[in-house]
Amino acid sequence: MTEMKTMLKQLARDTMFDISDDEMPALIEEYNMFMNHVQFLESIDTQDVEPLAFPYEVETTFLREDEVSHIISREDALKNAKSIQDYQIKVPKVVK
Amino acid sequence: MMIQYSIEELHQLLQLNDFDSKMYYDELFQEAEFQQKKLNAFVTITKEKAYKDLKKADFISLLSGIPYVLKDNYNTKGIRTTASSLMLEDYIPIYNAHVVDLLNQQGSCLIGKSSMDELAMGGTNQSALTGIVYNPWDRTRIAGGSSGGSAALVASGVVPFALGSDTGDSIRKPAGYCGVVGFKPTWGRISRYGLIPYASSLDHVGAFTRNVRDMAIVIETLAGHDEKDMTSSIREVPHYLENLNDNIKGLKIGVLKSISDEIIDIEVKENFDSIICKLQGLGAVVEDITMPSNLMKAILPTYTIIANAEATSNHACLDGIKYGNRQDGETIDEIILHSRTHGFSHYIKRRFILGNLALATENQERMFKKAQKVRRLIVEELNRIYEDYDVILTPNGRGIAPKVNEIVNNYLYDDHVILESHLCLANLAGLPALSLPSGFVDGMPISVHLMGRIFEEQTVFNVAYALENILDFKNQYSREG
Incomplete structure (x- = not known):
């Protein structure tokens, strides 16, 4: 558990904020659910399937x-x- | 009180010489302030601006002089835009969202900015900086989210239309809970320039109204190409109102049993079945369809991973330095760290952390890319259905709006998760989708959900219009809760 807490705190730091100990239980719960999601998707065969980045293949991309x-x-x-x-x-x- | 009119009704009144529009707005603001005490739906009431806009309105176009509300994630020049986040509590945009400019051009009068889940991330409005929004039909219940304020203000008859944004179901779910029409068009149909983003591949501009004709008016006004949004489509915009037609004989409607079989509540089930009968009575060809159960179960995981990842990336710009709620620090990094720690609620921090997890180099293939691949499978399956069917019909959710003290975290797996989370199919595939009031359970409104093919907004409107015309819920509102 401590290892997970340390990992999540570091992940928060990498996302450029801190999380308090009070915020940790809900985060762990959500992390576990998220990993269930990841695990479930792993059970789906996506061999030879290309990622879909947008809802449909955009027919018109343009630069003005x-x-x-x-x-x-x-x-x-x-x-x-401010x-x-x-x-x-x-x-x-930046340089002291 | 006279302020519960639809867009078309009010337009007709505004054109009459003896109609006192100033008095109308006086009453409107009285009601808005009264409802604010009951519903907590506004972040900002823009009374002064509304009267200024009203003076300029010529009442010629359908939306000229019509009061409306914007979800507080639409940038409004000179008007505080918080996205219900502490991070942006003092943010005053220097430009308008594209759709705000369009409504200004029409002469519509903005009466306020509405409360939402923080940065549009949520389905309950509980993470809003200004607190929960209450349901006009029963103030012990939520209005839903993330566009909860907009839904509540249309459902309480304060305004005939309001804009929301929809990334997973953030217009359609609160519309269902509040008994009004909620719609998001095809991804790319309306410019998102100036809408504070959540997840760019899923975000949509959309609206709330109290009837389908009004929705056609609003969407026709907002739709179209905008060079400032490179994802906005160059396709011509049809005349949705002019082409509105309640003859749906022969139209093929697929009832997605994979969703409707999940209904537990008997009254919701009976209501849904009665809607099927009504559609058959209207001459539509209604047939059962299914999708593979593993793809159904994959809807929420796919959505969650993509939405969180894109949100984390989009909101990396919220650093407190260029704008936002800056906190002190000895270094630039410390300023950013302290500003973000202070500025985001714990709800949002959790999502950002998980989004960052999915985007980390070592996880990206396994998590984010994997979700994008499954997204393709889901979208392809939907497109297969659309080879044979014009519209997919489902219930809008498991039932009525939850009590304030019974809010369930959307992420929690339970038996109803597919039913409760399936509206995001329309976001994953970018489909036009509409929630239409279909009845009441325990005095609270419930709805059905209609999804069409991409860029076939008209078909969705027509089916909704045909149903609305034989149901009793057109223009309904509640000030009783």
Whole structure:
């Protein structure tokens, strides 16, 4: 159990958040169910079956012309950042 | 009170010279505030904007001057858009979702943003930042999710239509619980630009209305190509309202026994059987069909793995730095870590962890790719059915909306899991799908579910329209709960 907890905590860390001990029992329950799902799918023969990434093979994928459009202003782009300075998003120093 | 009108009824009223639209909206907001106390369905009420929009409305087009609600995952320029997540509690978009622009062009009046499961991940609305949404038919029960607020506000007669989003059943399940029409079209039919995503290969824009004609109006307005969404289809949009036809003689309807045989509740079963009889009475050719049981059992696992994996990837952008609820930290990594730890509820964290598990290099083939392969098998099986049948009919779920204190985790395996989770077939295959009120059990509404071939929205609308016309649930709403 401790091994599983450690693994799940690390997985949370890899997903860039922490989980508390209080959150662990429900996570373990859901993890076990998820692994049941995985196991069940393993019982289905998918030899020579290609993955389907979208509901149907998309008939039209396109790229628009490479023209400047849908421009947002610098002010707008920074509007929702909590810490800005001189029209830039401020973050802690990377090189100390 | 006069605010329970359908889109078409209200449109006719708004065109009359002696109709006081301002007074109508005054009453509407009184009711909205009253219902908010009862249902907790709004995140934000946009009263000021609605009156501004109303002043500009010319009432010429069917949706001009019509009040509506948006699920709070549609970006609205200058209006807080939280997706019911603490992470986005102060987020004010700088642009509109494509469908919001379309409704603005029509002159529709946004009256509020509605509550939802956090980031649309859930079927109960219990993970919403603002708390659970109550069912207008019985406030001891849930409205369902993830588009619970939108469902409740249409079902309580506050607005004639509301937008939701549907990744697994997030429009159709709450529509069923609340006794209104819920619809999502073919994947690609409506642009998703500006809709905060959940799982891109499964997400759909869709709507709630109180009758099928209104649904045809809303979907016709929203459908069409948008260069800002590269998955949006270039196919021409048919005139759904004009082509609406309740003559369904000879149409072939397959009753998916693999689902309907799972019904336990006798009254739900009787109701479902009565709908089959009614369809036969309308001249449709109704026949039983089945799908292999291992594929039926694979629906939920396939959906869960794909949805969680795509969600984890999509929401990697929520770091608290560019936008979102930033928390302090000594390094960039710490800021992200603290912001995400603080900003996501435990429901969402669990899903992200499992999504990340499925995407890890060492697991990807065994989990994510495997699920995508099984998805192909499921979709191919459905397409085989559609070679012979125009529409697939199933019950919308196992029964009525659960009590607030009896919410069951969607993930839990139990005997009814196939019945309860099968609506996501329409997401896996991108099919147009509609939930139609079909009756009542214990005073609560229940529904049936209709799925058509891709891009055959019209057929689904026509079957629903024919049924609706011989049932008694058109335009129903409840303010009694």
